[in-house]
Amino acid sequence: MAETDFRITRRAVLEGGAATCLFLASGLPVRAQDAGAATETERVTTPISRIPMTLTINATEHALELDPRTTLLDALRNHLGLTGSKKGCDHGQCGACTVLVNGRRINSCLSLAAQHEGDEITTIEGLADGDQLHPVQAAFVAHDGFQCGYCTPGQICSAVGMLEEIRAGWPSHASTDVAARPDALSDAEIRERMSGNICRCAAYPNIVAAIRDAAKEV
Structure with a gap:
């Protein structure tokens, strides 16, 4: 009894793929898409x-x-x-x-x-009181602490919260003595405490200067 040749040629693969594409393009129903399809659609469109x-x-x-x-x-x-x-x-x-x-x-x-x-x-x-800017807002303007301005609202809100943390005596990873209240807000302290706010324009020196000045007024 002769052995059957089951080798798959590149031509056969291409012909099979073309036939599958024609079948799908014909619009004939596919059995796998009947019973469960409606239920799935209902789940997706159910309003929250x-x-x-x-x-x-x-x-x-x-x-x-x-x-x-x-x-x-x-x-x-x-x-x-x-x-x-x-x-x-x-x-x-x-x-x-x-x-x-x-x-x-x-x-x-x-x-x-x-x-x-x-x-x-x-x-x-x-943050502002009518036309009166918050000291941190005013300092950002004075020191040009922004360029594109996209991160600025977050930077300013974060700085306001950070200065309250300083006032409450919260230490940071830059604090020399975590048990002591920080006497002066150094640039290293500002940078560490503001590290969660990214400025893609890299206006960090101006932001640090603005916060350092604002800290004297709040």
């Missing part, structure tokens, strides 16, 4: 229920109904029109979205809006 919440932002209460997965950053920008806080990396690595919650700085892209009912949230829009 929204939950009511009240957020206090810059001393004003805002009643919202949001998808529970909405981040604080997206609530600010997309639902309240407070676009000062920027979406940079959306992974908590650049600091452009920094806001103050109960006086402490956080990355708003990593925090759910629903977590912050009852909190006092301050964004870059809420």
